[in-house]
Amino acid sequence: MKVLMFGWEFPPNITGGLGTACYGLTRGLAHNNIETIFVVPKAYGDEDQSFVQLKDAEKTKIFQTRQEFSDFWEKITYLEVNSSLLPYLDPVEYKKFINEQYKISQSEIKEQAFETNFKFSGKYGKDLITEVTRYALIAGTIAQENNFDIIHAHDWLTYPAGIAAKAFSGKPLVIHVHATEFDRSGENINQTIYDIERKGMEEADRIITVSNLTKQIVIDRYGINPDKIHTVHNAVEPVELAEFAFNKNFDEKIVTFLGRITFQKGPEYFIEAANKVLKKDRNVRFVMAGTGDMLHRSIDRVAKLRISDKFHFAGFLRPDMVNKLFSISDVYVMPSVSEPFGISPLEALRTNVPVIISKQSGVSEILNHAIKIDFWDIDEMANSIYGLLHYEGISNMFKKHGKTEVDNLKWENAARKVIDVYKTLINQ
Amino acid sequence: MESVCFYFQVHQPFRLKRYSFFDIGGDDEYFDQYSNKTILKKVAEKCYIPTNNLFLELIKRYGKEFKISYSLSGVFIDQLEKYAPQVLDSFIELAETGNVEFLSETFSHSLAALKSQKEFEHQVGLHKEKIKKYFKQTPTVFRNTELIYSDRIGDMVQNMGYKGMITEGAKQILGWKSPNFVYANAVNPKLKLLLKNYTLSDDIAFRFSNRDWNEWPLTTEKYVDWLNSAKTSQDSVINLFMDYETFGEHQWADSGIFKFMEALPERLLNHSSYKFLKPSEVLKKYDVVSPLSIPNEISWADEERDLTAWLGNDLQYDAFDKLYALEEQVYKKGDEKLLKDWLYLQTSDHFYYMCTKWFSDGDVHKYFNPYDTPYVAYINYMNVLSDFMIRLNK
Structure with a gap:
């Protein structure tokens, strides 16, 4: 069995949990002898060079870069598509970002992408929806020129690509819902994105959701038939703890928040809870790692509460620094307002850090040894933080059983469930 | 004359x-x-x-x-x-x-x-x-x-x-x-x-x-x-x-x-x-x-000629108050390197970098500012100050 998979980012160039999940999943599939052609829009890094390639290569193959990623990649062909798709940006932010990056005038934007034979002006499209459409057209070409049995598309940016690939090849389409527009934006959804999501779900032969919570949203908010939706929870690979042993240089215990500092992740609840804990106990430091559109507001709040000597912003951390931070953390808090899954508590647990997670997260469906609270309940959050910091009975128990629990969640197991979903389509 | x-x-x-x-x-x-x-x-x-x-x-x-x-x-x-x-x-x-x-x-x-x-x-x-x-x-x-x-x-x-x-x-x-x-x-x-x-x-x-x-x-x-x-x-x-x-x-x-x-x-x-x-x-x-008669502080900065370039937002007030809360402890400790750091940390420029007045037209001020944003300046300063506090309490 061979899978044509559409993603939007891949390690090491990742901005969030999705890249990690795709990496884990393809690895798990490889482990189960499934071949994958993984297509990603090219990460921004060396676009200038590819402009030239694109121009010269007009009307020829769009994807030219084949990279052997590392040894276990034998079964996975890695394809980069030249596109400036960026995860986690809505069309408005995207436009802002792209304009800053490329400083291209509006008039140049229009001529691209919707033309049937991919005429490239040598510049990238600056409109996110345009890019998504362009990606879909490219996907059609890829689908015609490769052999595979099934199409697998991750999240809304790649749904049109998946639909196009299905139209060109006649092969079944599986879409993988890691997050919906309701998770990202609350009730203020972007209608265009919603429409794309819904279209993808309707066209898909099977839908994989990362949690039952997400499955329910797909049913309730998008009106999709529950029979074609399957939940496959994410996993995390075990790590050797000794690898990133790091000594902290102060006595205080550390409580950590890690993630994009955006509405979805609930950073403000973490700050308010920190303030409450610090009123009782000054012998603790809070760390907020990550960046996002609520960063400045969060810093302002911390300054206003006058807790900045005990509340630190660590910025965006590379994976090795994340592990370093976990290795000195005493409690990890994920106060997400809406979290389809939430892989980071698993990463915390595998490094022996007890976790507090919001009930509004998919990961709470599979974790037993964690404190589960409502994201808005800052009193309970503060109370739980204090408890885990001071009462060894519970923190030791969480460490012990939490790690075992997580170590049993392997990507190869999750991949097996995905393969079961594939089989329902191929054997038809 | x-x-x-x-x-x-x-x-x-x-x-x-x-x-x-x-x-x-x-x-x-x-x-x-x-x-x-x-x-x-x-x-x-x-x-x-x-x-x-x-x-x-x-x-x-x-x-x-x-x-x-x-x-x-x-x-x-x-x-x-x-x-x-x-x-x-x-x-x-x-x-x-x-x-x-x-x-x-x-x-x-x-x-x-x-x-x-x-x-x-x-x-x-x-x-x-x-x-x-x-x-x-x-x-x-x-x-x-x-x-x-x-x-x-x-x-x-x-x-x-x-x-x-x-x-x-x-x-x-x-x-x-x-x-x-x-x-x-x-x-x-x-x-x-x-x-x-x-x-x-x-x-x-x-x-x-x-x-x-x-x-x-x-x-x-x-x-x-x-x-x-x-x-x-x-x-x-x-x-x-x-x-x-x-x-x-x-x-x-x-x-x-x-x-x-x-x-x-x-x-x-x-x-x-x-x-x-x-x-x-x-x-x-x-x-x-x-x-x-000049009851309220003036300075030579900006159009306003007041203190808001250094003390005008919560970031600045917080950093400033946290710093000066340490005065007594610094002198009690009397350590030479601490005393020197104490002096250098008081330089007004550190607070100037945290000013948010110029988000719109910051060119003159950006020239003097080693940080991309006042928020980065504040975080960096507070990280240093947190370390300084740990040394004070040792």
Whole structure:
């Protein structure tokens, strides 16, 4: 069995949990002898060079870069598509970002992408929806020129690509819902994105959701038939703890928040809870790692509460620094307002850090040894933080059983469930 | 008699290095040696050395007719000792001519006057020692960081024995009054005040090379005409106060700023009745015309001429309050390195970097700012301060 998979980012160039999940999943599939052609829009890094390639290569193959990623990649062909798709940006932010990056005038934007034979002006499209459409057209070409049995598309940016690939090849389409527009934006959804999501779900032969919570949203908010939706929870690979042993240089215990500092992740609840804990106990430091559109507001709040000597912003951390931070953390808090899954508590647990997670997260469906609270309940959050910091009975128990629990969640197991979903389509 | 009083502020902060959360508790070297050294050497080459040489030459040429004054912050002198001793020697040479006056200020170029009288007085003392040591002068005129002044600060300064203080001729305090006279502190009239004539100062400091300015290019003929027309029936003094970096750094050499300064004494001495005076001479020569009441702090910064460049948002208030809450503990501990870091952490520039006023039109200020945003500046400062607190509590 061979899978044509559409993603939007891949390690090491990742901005969030999705890249990690795709990496884990393809690895798990490889482990189960499934071949994958993984297509990603090219990460921004060396676009200038590819402009030239694109121009010269007009009307020829769009994807030219084949990279052997590392040894276990034998079964996975890695394809980069030249596109400036960026995860986690809505069309408005995207436009802002792209304009800053490329400083291209509006008039140049229009001529691209919707033309049937991919005429490239040598510049990238600056409109996110345009890019998504362009990606879909490219996907059609890829689908015609490769052999595979099934199409697998991750999240809304790649749904049109998946639909196009299905139209060109006649092969079944599986879409993988890691997050919906309701998770990202609350009730203020972007209608265009919603429409794309819904279209993808309707066209898909099977839908994989990362949690039952997400499955329910797909049913309730998008009106999709529950029979074609399957939940496959994410996993995390075990790590050797000794690898990133790091000594902290102060006595205080550390409580950590890690993630994009955006509405979805609930950073403000973490700050308010920190303030409450610090009123009782000054012998603790809070760390907020990550960046996002609520960063400045969060810093302002911390300054206003006058807790900045005990509340630190660590910025965006590379994976090795994340592990370093976990290795000195005493409690990890994920106060997400809406979290389809939430892989980071698993990463915390595998490094022996007890976790507090919001009930509004998919990961709470599979974790037993964690404190589960409502994201808005800052009193309970503060109370739980204090408890885990001071009462060894519970923190030791969480460490012990939490790690075992997580170590049993392997990507190869999750991949097996995905393969079961594939089989329902191929054997038809 | 009419006179012109030149005063130059010379200051460089010890900039912090990028100090992450992970460094807290494990790294007590806070300052960015490389960039401090590079910046100082660059500015020395573009400004300090050529301008000092020009003034030495002018003093040689005009003898007692040409006089100027400086305020060198203690942290600046510390950096000269470390990175550019030849510049320090050239300031000493200027002092030896007898035509150059050095003013008092806080050692750290700090905002201590706003928070702690004890720390303020301590720093003024440290700075005075430093000036005496190198320039063999005991200052009698005071200038506070960024010309920050109020009745209360003036009173403090007089009680330390100073005869006069220089500050901004801010419109909101002068109203219809002219900055070209000597005033006195409203609560302690023993302290005389010299006020910056910001129009004539900024013509040189800010507008000199601005080609959109309708008076560009500024010639010495034109400038001396303006000085002549500023004369009144009463004896007056035009106080021209500016950053020393005006010469060669803010106004580049190719703008003609050095040639302008070189030609100015000639033109002024031959085509007007103005004389050059040092601040202490102005205080002796002129009578006070009236007291000036300034209950709220003023400064020479921005249009507002207030404190909001350093203390205007929560980031700044928080960092500032957290820092000064440590004062007692620092002195109780008495550790030498801690005391030095304590001084360097008080430099006003650290708070200036956290200012959010210029999100829209930040060009001038960005130039002086090593951080991308005030938020980054704040986080970096607080990380350092957190480490400092850990060391204090050890």
